[in-house]
Amino acid sequence: MNNEEYKNKKLEYAYTLAKRKKFFKKARAIVFERNNILLIKVTYPNKEKEEEYLLPGGGVDSNETVKQAVAREAEEEYAVKVKPTKYLGRQYYKVKMNFNGEDFVSNRVEYYYLCEVESYDNDNHFGIDGEFSANDKIYEKIKISIDELMKISPKKLNHMKEEVYEKLINIFKTM
Numbered sequence: 214m215n216n217e218e219y220k221n222k223k224l225e226y227a228y229t230l231a232k233r234k235k236f237f238k239k240a241r242a243i244v245f246e247r248n249n250i251l252l253i254k255v256t257y258p259n260k261e262k263e264e265e266y267l268l269p270g271g272g273v274d275s276n277e278t279v280k281q282a283v284a285r286e287a288e289e290e291y292a293v294k295v296k297p298t299k300y301l302g303r304q305y306y307k308v309k310m311n312f313n314g315e316d317f318v319s320n321r322v323e324y325y326y327l328c329e330v331e332s333y334d335n336d337n338h339f340g341i342d343g344e345f346s347a348n349d350k351i352y353e354k355i356k357i358s359i360d361e362l363m364k365i366s367p368k369k370l371n372h373m374k375e376e377v378y379e380k381l382i383n384i385f386k387t388m
Contacts, residue, residue, distance in 0.1 A: 225312060227317075227319040231319050237319050240272075240282035240323070243301060244268075250362055251269065251354070251356055253267040253268075256351045257349065263369065268325070279324045284296070293330055293332075297327070301325040301377055304323050305320070307320055307321065325373075362385060
């Protein structure tokens, strides 16, 4: 599936859920390894936006639990097999979208789970086909320390709400 087909599939799914007045569920993996957190750094070569940081994650498929989605997304996006161990919180938000000329609002709920690394999949490429192949962005897998994490505002970290960010920082400090 190419990048355009992938985006259209996600858009159609968001549209279908919105029409049914259902939330688009998202799952995020907070993965610690040796006193570092695993993130995806997004930079914009033409500088139209500031850099941002993503936790591995994405949509929950209709046939899986949130925990299963957390594990699947971490493996797809970061090539790491994880075990979700602790629920850290959720946040609700809305995204304005357009599908086939019709404007709609996608209501979303994003769940955050602390995860343990089980193993790395060295044969896995970075990101599923289409997801990380945009020409207008550069994606990089990074590991950062607590000091570096504390320099990143929650708005640059998946637009994370303060309460989840504070839990994350406090857990990191105790490791």
